[in-house]
Amino acid sequence: MRVFKFGGASVKDAEGVKNVVNVLRQTGHDGTLLVVSAMGKMTNAMEAVVDTYFNDRERLTDEIQEIVTFHEAILNDLFSSPQHPIFKKVKGLIEEIRGFLAWNKSPNYNFVYDQVVGYGELLSTTIISAYLNDVGIANDWLDVRDFIKTDASYRDVKVNWEKTQENVSKGIDKGTLYITQGFLGSDDNNFTTTLGREGSDYTAGILAYCLNASAVTIWKDVPGVLNADPRYFEETQLLHNISYREAIELAFYGASVIHPKTLQPLQGKEIPLHVKSFIDPKGAGTTVGKGKGISPQVPCFIVKKDQVLLKLSSLDFSFIVEDSISELFKLFHEYKMKVDLIQNSAISFSVCVDNKFGRLQELLQLLKGRFKLIHHEGVSLYTIRHFNEAAVASLQNGHEVLLEQRGKETLQLVVK
Structure with a gap:
């Protein structure tokens, strides 16, 4: 069984969906599981629905209509008749979003986020499955929430590997072409959970592990893993081979091509990961697997934008040692700050964090009462391997x- 993962950029419009067909026809598709993200920027659009629901209810109808309009345009390009059953299916999914927001009583933002945002993947896979069947590529649509089980830490869940393995072993026939959603799982109460932003790669890794897959291929709009993100660096080089260890290092520091959690399950069973271009399916791409380092051996640049640098020192010039550092990390955990870099001396402690849950101001107020604090927002963290x-x-x-x-x-620089 092979696992193919298609991200939002690969299915951002009708032409992208048609190109998925092209990729499958060039590579073959028997015994393949397709993991697909939301189309284009639909995750951002779904997030806007959640924000509007909490902060500006009068605009909620307009935000949902944008999602309807976007998908209707793709449907009209892919299907010749508005009487095709897919139109009714898509309408039903949109009504589920409206229905949830109408009856929901939970004030928990993260819970509501997970119940709404995942509809991006449900919509994309429903549309693509119907189109593949229409063009003669028979496939079965799966609801990944029936397979990947997690805890209830919404937006930041842990996978229940035992239950997930059991579900996959029972429910997936290795000779069939399947299409399912990235990014999603469900908890013990069958509420939707999400695996973290850009979590579709991780989905592919989880399912590949449980299927003992022969390989995972991530289809991107770049020729493979580059030594730098072309959005930020003018000169880049293709890395032909990367060891699991090196790829995990790059992912840990924030390389955007591979999700940080994706490689761990693959390494456990030595399942190779290919990163290839959906524009050039026959291209060599990059292979991640057993081996040493990277080939070719060149510096690799990684950048994380919009970070926060905190510089803390003790109020009485006492040493910052184990107890105070332990206290700080408890606070970072409580306020959901992802720590990307730390540096400490006898009386000071510097840390670069990612404020992805928006709780920085609460944390700053607390820290100002306990430490001398200097902080810089909007900084960039550069890492060079x-x-x-x-x-x-x-x-x-x-x-x-x-x-x-x-x-x-490894060199790391925090810069303004």
Whole structure:
């Protein structure tokens, strides 16, 4: 069994959906499980619905209508008759969103987020499954929530591997072409949960592990894994081979091509991961598997934008040691701050964090009562794996460096 993952960019419009057919016809599709994300920027649109629901109810109808209009345009391009059953199915999914928001009584933002945002994937896979069947590629649509079981930590769940393995073993026939959703799971009460932003790669890894898959292929709009994100760096190189360990390091530091959690289940069963271009399905791409380092051996640049740098020191010039550091990390956990870099001296502690849950101001008020605090918002964290001085100089040029940390193979810079 192979697992193919198609992200939002690959199915952003009707032409993208048609190109999925092209990829399947070039690569074959028997015994393949397709994991598909929401179309285009629909996750952002679904998030806007949730924000409007909590903060501006008068605009809720308009936000939902944008989702309807977007998908209707794709339907009209893909299907010749408005009487096709897919139109009714899509309408039914939209009504489920409206229905949930009408009867929901929970004030928990993260719970509501998970119940609504996942409809992006449910819509995309329903449409693509119907189109594949129409063009002669028979497939079965699966609701991934029936397979991947998690705890109830909405937006930040942990997978119940035992239950998930049992469900996959019972419910998936390895000779069939399936299509299912990335990003989603469900808890013990069958409420929808999400695996974290960009979690569709992780879905592919989970299902591949449970299926003992022969390989996972992630189809992207780039030729493979590059040594830098072309959105931020002008000159990039294709990495042909990457070891599991090196790929996990790159993902940990924030490389956007591979989701940080994706590689762990694959490494456990030595399942190779291919990253290939949906524009050029026959291209070599990048293979992640057993081996040493990266090929070719070049510096790899990773950037995380919109980070927060906190510089803390004790009020009485006492040492910042185990007890105070332990207290700080408890606060970071409580306020859901993802720690990306730490540096400490005898009386100071610096940390670069990602404020993805929007609780920074609450945390700052608490910290100001316990420490001397300087903080910088909107900074960028650059990481260079296998750095050399030319690579370092290219980043320092024109930037104000607020913090630098060097290891044997990795350099990190926080810059304004």
